[in-house]
Amino acid sequence: MWQLEAGHLFAAAESLPPAGKALAQREQVLREVLAISEQSVLRDIFDSDQLFGRWVRGRARLLLGEYGVAVQELAGGTQAQAEDLFNRALLAALDLELAMTPLDKLRLPLHEAEQRFRAVFEDARTIPYADPEGLAALVGRWHPQAAVYAALMPQPVLEFLPALDLILRVSNRASWRGQAVPAPLVAHLTRLGLRVPTIGLSVGGNVAYQIARLGREENGVKIWGPVLPLLPMLVALARGGPDHLTTARRAWKDFGVLPTGNHNDPALADVVEVWRVVVDGQRPWPTACGRCKTSEPEG
Numbered sequence: 001m002w003q004l005e006a007g008h009l010f011a012a013a014e015s016l017p018p019a020g021k022a023l024a025q026r027e028q029v030l031r032e033v034l035a036i037s038e039q040s041v042l043r044d045i046f047d048s049d050q051l052f053g054r055w056v057r058g059r060a061r062l063l064l065g066e067y068g069v070a071v072q073e074l075a076g077g078t079q080a081q082a083e084d085l086f087n088r089a090l091l092a093a094l095d096l097e098l099a100m101t102p103l104d105k106l107r108l109p110l111h112e113a114e115q116r117f118r119a120v121f122e123d124a125r126t127i128p129y130a131d132p133e134g135l136a137a138l139v140g141r142w143h144p145q146a147a148v149y150a151a152l153m154p155q156p157v158l159e160f161l162p163a164l165d166l167i168l169r170v171s172n173r174a175s176w177r178g179q180a181v182p183a184p185l186v187a188h189l190t191r192l193g194l195r196v197p198t199i200g201l202s203v204g205g206n207v208a209y210q211i212a213r214l215g216r217e218e219n220g221v222k223i224w225g226p227v228l229p230l231l232p233m234l235v236a237l238a239r240g241g242p243d244h245l246t247t248a249r250r251a252w253k254d255f256g257v258l259p260t261g262n263h264n265d266p267a268l269a270d271v272v273e274v275w276r277v278v279v280d281g282q283r284p285w286p287t288a289c290g291r292c293k294t295s296e297p298e299g
Contacts, residue, residue, distance in 0.1 A: 093143035170256030187265035
């Protein structure tokens with residue numbers, strides 16, 4: 001079945017560190033996912049299979065930085081039934097992660113995307129034999145940024161509070177679960193999390209060693225990270241109202257965004273300062289977002 005092959009390929013991509021030659025390998029694997037998922041478009045007749053195919057293609061597009069095309073992949077088609085918690089959770093998580101990109105207009109307003117996500121877990125707590133903790137683990141595996149957002153957002157989903165441990169702790173230096181993270185890697189991962197172009201990362205010597213240490217094996221499966229910078233979640237929170245901005249300010253204070261050390265990305269540092277003003281409520285979201293779309297700051 002193509003669905004199993006797609007899952008194996010996604011897992012293979014997640015086992016690789018998103019830097020150096022491995023980053024190109026990840027992209028190649030994601031292109032393979034898109035190729036085999038065309039079988040869903042041509043052959044699948046059941047609604048649940050078609051929904052899963054839409055999620056697979058949408059997730060692959062998002063990870064490739066093709067967030068506009070990801071929206072198109074999700075457009076139209078049938079809606080998941082209430083009992084189809086698996087597809088509902090994955091598709092709702094994907095919509096939350098689309099809010100972390102520079103998209104000017106979301107497929108769903110943020111408050112609706114949040115409510116759809118909450119509703120999955122409200123139903124999972126009442127539907128017989130449903131497993132909300134298992135659904136949370138599923139989302140955390142394939143949409144870790146959405147998992148963190150679900151823990152941060154106003155009216156958080158309690159099953160996701162442990163996901164807060166995935167966030168990088170940043171001050172003068174950066175760390176993840178007690179391990180040191182090189183400043184240039186923080187900037188690199190921030191760009192990847194926003195789904196915008198990266199500027200290259202030297203992974204020789206000690207940096208390569210530190211990157212390798214961030215991988216682990218879980219239930220016999222190799223996983224890298226996920227090491228999550230905060231800025232993508234702040235971008236999504238900034239689309240919301242006053243409560244969202246209050247949450248964003250608190251998270252910025254608790255976790256930090258970009259280390260003050262030598263991160264080698266002055267353009268991103270300029271963007272971070274723009275978002276600081278946005279989170280403080282002194283500048284609207286769309287004006288700031290244009291700065292995220294390029295690898296260099298605008299005039």
